[in-house]
Amino acid sequence: MIRRIVATIMILLLGTVLLYMTSEMPRFGDPANPTNNELSARYMEDVIEDVNIPNIVTAIITDYRAYDTLGEATVLFAAIASVLAVLAMHSDSGRGTKLDE
Amino acid sequence: MNDFVLQTVTQILMPFIQVYGIFVVLNGHLSPGGGFAGGTILGASIILYALTVDVKAAEGIYPDERAEMVESASVLVFVLLGLISLMMGRNFLTNIGIFPSPETGTLLTGGFIMPVTLAIGAKVASTVITLFTHLFEEKKS
């Protein structure tokens, strides 16, 4: 019970800070935001020249930032390997045994 | 589940869902979608079949050994495509300039994007099915 109250208070504190911060952020949807810089401009203007495909999002995930996508395929691989390993290892013997025996 | 209507509808719908999934994968670079969305749709179609018609039959379509092969092969293809550019003396995962890229707006455009999307699609579909069958059935391996 105490744990729940402490967690709730911590989350309320965090929430106050985060919401206060939200009011000071760059305005939502404003074309003059810091994120709309030369970075996104290059993706939009040169995508045909650079990658030769019209879908900019696909161009980013499979070419500009393909290394991230490789990492992400690795996450999927890690997840499936983990699930198979855990389910296979616990399938029959050893289940429910305690550690110190 | 032994509902006749459900089974029939599923069997009629299956090919359409799969064709749509393949379409989403193949057209990922021209329209919204891509390996992730399309792969999930493909995987979901098999799961739908497993749930409504027969889990055992679905496993017959996609056995464990094949799943493990596809899992490993698809990621390996990704890494090896990256290493090809390394062999050609360019940086890892360099695309244009190494891989041919025909005119804009066609299916094969964009160098290695097509094979990469296919690999991701296969990987995601396979992962979804394997996760489902293993959590559902937990066979002995």
Added chain:
Amino acid sequence: MAEIFHVLLLTFLIVCAVAVAYIRDLLSAVILFAAYSLVMAIIWQQLDAPDIAMAEAAIGAGVTTLLFVVTISKTRRQE
């Protein structure tokens, strides 16, 4: 007009999230979570990000819900 629609969708999201917290029947919570994911997909369509909208509709509402349902069928339904 679009703003009102957005606010409605966002309110629905918040209500869904709170409901997931308070419903003690896990299966109902999962179904609510699927609804939450679908609304999230609509919001992403509204934010002009169709790629994520498709992925979310397939992954969030489809696969994640399915995995939850399978897990609940293997374990206990009540919290």
Added chain:
Amino acid sequence: MNIIQGLVDNYFYFASIVIFLIGMHIMLTHSNMIKKIMGMNIMETAIFLFVVSIGYVDGGSAPIVIEGQTIRFINPLPSALILTGLVVGVSLTAFALSLVIELYKCYGTTDSDEIMAIRRREQ
């Protein structure tokens, strides 16, 4: 008043922060493990919503180039990254759920408090 005005202007950020907090609350205070994982998913999608709304531009359109047309697009980078993030989220969920199934077989419960109680009784 400034704060209220800021929150109203940034209503997408506001909503995603609220959902983030709700998700985290579910994750940290519920003892049922499946609920915890649901909270994890809600928290993650809230962050994804936050990131994607950073990329939104008023009057922008979906980032697909149409030949011969110059129109304003939304910022494509957050969308691309969140596509990756979604898959990471589902991987974590799947692994966590497989652990829950194993724990249910070992302890016969999906409640972490009950598992703690069982372990304390055994010691």
Added chain:
Amino acid sequence: MNHLPIVVICTSLIGAFASPVLGKGRPWLPGILARIIVPANAVLLGILLAHVGDVGVFHYFVGGWAPPWGIALNVDYLSLYMAMAIHVISTIILVFARGDLGHEVRLDGHRWYYTLFLLLVAAMTALAFSNDFFNIFVFTEVATIAACALIAIKAYRECVEASFKYLILSTVGSGFILLALALLYMVTGHFNLSLVAGEMAAAAEAYPMNIMVALVLLIVGFGVKSAMFPLHVWLPDAHSSAPSPSSAILSGLVVKIYAVVLIRVILTVFGRGVLSTAPIAEMLLLLSSAAIIGGSLFALAQRDIKRLLAYSTVAQIGYIYLGISLLSESGTMGGLVHIFNHALMKTLLFLAAGAMIHQTGLRDITKLSGIAKKMPITMGVFSIGALSMVGIPGFNGFISKMYLATGAFEAGKPAFIIVILLSSLLNGLYYLPIVVRAFLGAPDEGEVFTRDRIPLSMTIPLVALGLACIYFGLIPGPLLELVRRAAEHLILL
């Protein structure tokens, strides 16, 4: 030559991807593959280090796209130091695993074990080299999943529970990290670490809240993953219940790679300008002192040997953060050199404990009295590790403590020297009784220890680690030179 970092990461990944298929029906093959790949990569990293010595540090552009558009790898002395540490320690652990793993994981699980191990090594190496926020996030997730699975793969229910707790807390940490990098992207418009650092001054002027909150969220997020003091609750269960090779890599390397990423982010991205506006460094100093004292006190109360070692890790992570947050050159060097030294010592101690558990099945330190008669070599190297932990001159633990103390003095905060001395005393209080009892105590009734041999594949890594502890204690020169360059790079920015 410039491609070597990516080659190192890719060979580990290829090994991991191929292991499940190759190992089907041939459970010995993935182990051999891993034991070829990881040492070979260590050699490649040595070549890369020599190359960097010739041409200087550089950035590697993945996909040929320069930083704002693509992902850059940061090939500097810090990343090379970490990558070398990862590969050297992993090699030793892999050799040990050959003898030990059969007792901890069923034979048909070995292919999965080595798959996950290689994934973990690849992810940690990628994290060490990464110079892009989102890339860091993605590989953090790979490392988290692989680390959790390396715990849960042991067929005991405690392991599954510890793994689940670790996974849930890690996910909270990941959420914080993702939120923090979104906040940073929002005000700087970049994901690349160097470019974010370039925009930092202007952004801190215009949006101070965003920057501060992002900094705190990053510290909490990576703090959970690297078991910073009040956030360490998952560590004792996870590290003590895992298979011994897993415990060694988790305690020796995994918690530290997150610490290194956090250090790199704090010092190179935020820099002293932001750190001076709020008492972040002071908070870190207090937390790490609390970790050093608290972790040692908790360790003092343990009877399970692996649990004791796990709590000791909490204290040692405190040393690393203490050294960094002193913000002086010797302090940073002390923190960084302690990463490698502690990896050596803790790997040694966990592997020796694993060997003892493997031979006797005993985990309770009070029952281990007289065990040196049965396992003189194991207990001998365990003593080396214990003495090194305490910080006796001549062992490598002393070097890092000396630099930490000098750093505290340089920074004008001599109070922390007392913390270091006090913790050395506490370390002595819980490590030395084990050693004394093992060599001088008589075996319990009913426990008959006859002298027997552990497999050579377990003895060799233990002896190698023991010799390394002494070697780096007596001749720390080359290691310190490498660390000095890494620290200079961090401090100058």
